[in-house]
Amino acid sequence: MLDGGALRASGGAWGLxxxxxxxxxRVHAYVPLATWPKLAALVATEGRGGGHxxxxxVKAFMDGSLGSRTALLHSxxxxxxxxxxxxxxxxxxxxxxxxxxxxxxLQARTVPSVTPPHPPLPxxxxxx
Numbered sequence: 001m002l003d004g005g006a007l008r009a010s011g012g013a014w015g016l017x018x019x020x021x022x023x024x025x026r027v028h029a030y031v032p033l034a035t036w037p038k039l040a041a042l043v044a045t046e047g048r049g050g051g052h053x054x055x056x057x058v059k060a061f062m063d064g065s066l067g068s069r070t071a072l073l074h075s076x077x078x079x080x081x082x083x084x085x086x087x088x089x090x091x092x093x094x095x096x097x098x099x100x101x102x103x104x105x106l107q108a109r110t111v112p113s114v115t116p117p118h119p120p121l122p123x124x125x126x127x128x
Contacts, residue, residue: 023052033060033094033108036101043106057107060097061088 029049031039036058048056064070064086069077072085098108 026052027054028057029053029055030057030059030109031055033058033089033097033101033110036097036104036106036108039106040101040104056105057109058097058101059109060094062094062110063088 039055039058043056048054063072069080069083070086072087074084076082076084094110098110101108
């Protein structure tokens with residue numbers, strides 16, 4: 001699950017710990033990559049959750065989607081040669097945020113809609 005605003009409580013703060021008793025299914029929540037410092041602070045004060053709700057991951061979308069012709073391709077779309085897609089995040093910003101979130105002990109994910117036109121993101125540590 002990616003926080004698209006549904007996990008926000010009043011004042012713009014995440015209400016993650018308070019939601020656990022309300023959920024009928026198990027959820028591992030991911031929040032936007034650029035907000036990693038806020039999540040790191042939450043993990044430091046509240047832990048990573050438990051019960052039906054856990055958190056500790058950040059996620060970035062690298063580009064758009066195939067259906068809307070916003071997925072970033074190596075060359076223009078065959079049926080619309082005016083576009084080759086849309087980069088949602090600049091690669092250097094994503095690299096910096098992934099590095100910092102990883103160093104803070106958070107799980108970082110990036111989601112390209114198709115094969116990305118850049119190499120995989122380097123991580124600062126390996127995971128079991």
